[in-house]
Amino acid sequence: MRITIVGTGYVGLVSGTCFAEFGVNVVCVDKDHEKIRKLRKGVIPIFEPGLKELVKKNIKEKRLFFETDLSKSIKNSSAIFIAVGTPSRRGDGHADLSYVYKAAEEIAKNIGKYSVIVNKSTVPIGTGKKVSEIIKKINPSANFDVASNPEFLREGSAINDFMRPDRVVIGCDNEKAKNILKELYRPLFLLETPILFTKRETAELIKYAANSFLATKITFINEISDLCEKVGANIGDVSVGIGLDGRIGKKFLHPGPGYGGSCFPKDTLALVKTAQDYRSPLKLVEHVVNSNKKRKQSMYKRIIKAIPKTNNIKTVTILGLTFKPNTDDMRDSPSLDIIPSLLKKI
Numbered sequence: 001m002r003i004t005i006v007g008t009g010y011v012g013l014v015s016g017t018c019f020a021e022f023g024v025n026v027v028c029v030d031k032d033h034e035k036i037r038k039l040r041k042g043v044i045p046i047f048e049p050g051l052k053e054l055v056k057k058n059i060k061e062k063r064l065f066f067e068t069d070l071s072k073s074i075k076n077s078s079a080i081f082i083a084v085g086t087p088s089r090r091g092d093g094h095a096d097l098s099y100v101y102k103a104a105e106e107i108a109k110n111i112g113k114y115s116v117i118v119n120k121s122t123v124p125i126g127t128g129k130k131v132s133e134i135i136k137k138i139n140p141s142a143n144f145d146v147a148s149n150p151e152f153l154r155e156g157s158a159i160n161d162f163m164r165p166d167r168v169v170i171g172c173d174n175e176k177a178k179n180i181l182k183e184l185y186r187p188l189f190l191l192e193t194p195i196l197f198t199k200r201e202t203a204e205l206i207k208y209a210a211n212s213f214l215a216t217k218i219t220f221i222n223e224i225s226d227l228c229e230k231v232g233a234n235i236g237d238v239s240v241g242i243g244l245d246g247r248i249g250k251k252f253l254h255p256g257p258g259y260g261g262s263c264f265p266k267d268t269l270a271l272v273k274t275a276q277d278y279r280s281p282l283k284l285v286e287h288v289v290n291s292n293k294k295r296k297q298s299m300y301k302r303i304i305k306a307i308p309k310t311n312n313i314k315t316v317t318i319l320g321l322t323f324k325p326n327t328d329d330m331r332d333s334p335s336l337d338i339i340p341s342l343l344k345k346i
């Protein structure tokens with residue numbers, strides 16, 4: 001099978017490389033010429049453990065290719081994945097879908113035989129429908145279906161997450177499209193990975209609901225840690241004490257400077273906006289968004305308080321600039337709030 005991945009960032013590059021490792025012929029496309037030039041030489045534009053070796057191996061075995069132009073590859077592709085960015089739209093916090101729609105337009109102009117177009121980008125409910133309308137409008141004779149296949153990999157452990165995920169979610173109503181995706185994910189099916197088939201809109205919502213739930217867990221433990229500081233309780237022990245309850249679970253119960261990164265901040269906000277649009281407000285997630293923002297903005301005060309007053313401090317060392325270990329992604333990292341505030345105050 002041959003597939004095309006449009007957008008060769010954290011998700012597109014990892015997914016494309018892992019599909020190639022499954023034995024699929026993969027063409028990763030990106031409009032960033034410099035990125036593609038480097039990738040063709042085996043130079044990886046991001047830091048992700050294990051990725052370099054896997055990319056090199058699959059280039060060598062002639063299953064993984066890199067292009068700047070999708071017209072060549074998509075004509076023979078059974079599946080075309082959209083894995084472009086969906087950042088917060090400037091001004092209103094909705095997801096900016098301009099990259100997704102642009103990719104849909106480019107696909108429409110070049111699509112050949114029947115393909116399933118798969119949205120791997122995190123997109124609000126109804127985006128699959130819109131992508132389908134864009135393609136039909138530009139190319140009324142195009143033979144395709146649009147599916148949603150949100151990605152749950154985490155930067156820093158992306159390869160393992162893709163190869164051994166907790167689940168794969170596929171939102172799709174059409175049998176032909178479903179069969180192509182079943183075939184693609186066959187190696188995971190053989191590992192007994194739960195593969196959940198849903199309506200397209202449901203799959204779109206699952207991704208936002210999952211990220212918002214995890215962000216809520218982080219915010220909860222951060223607020224409990226504030227209370228611990230006031231009452232003299234130990235937050236580490238509280239985390240363990242509640243995390244050992246199987247219904248709660250240990251993960252995402254580590255207090256810190258607020259969640260950051262390229263997903264949680266924009267996805268929680270986008271879900272809040274979608275819920276408001278549909279007049280079904282998610283007050284809990286609205287609180288999480290505001291609480292996390294305040295935490296990131298006020299974290300510098302804790303640092304200043306911790307610096308002994310008697311010392312004439314000239315230098316403060318910050319260990320850890322990214323939002324978590326094992327990634328070089330600086331998007332929305334709490335350090336981007338903390339460091340400028342410290343520079344102003346110290």
Ligand SMILES: NC(=O)c1ccc[n+]([C@@H]2O[C@H](COP(=O)([O-])OP(=O)(O)OC[C@H]3O[C@@H](n4cnc5c(N)ncnc54)[C@H](O)[C@@H]3O)[C@@H](O)[C@H]2O)c1
Nearest residue numbers: 007008009010011030031083084085086103121122151155
């Ligand atoms: N980064 C993560 O950990 C993660 C995890 C799960 C889901 N997601 C979601 O996956 C999507 C992609 O995220 P990312 O972090 O990989 O983004 P990214 O910014 O790292 O990569 C996006 C890439 O798409 C390219 N691109 C944009 N428009 C294009 C076009 N028309 N044709 C070809 N290339 C194009 C850009 O040049 C860029 O290289 C987002 O919706 C994100 O929310 C990200």
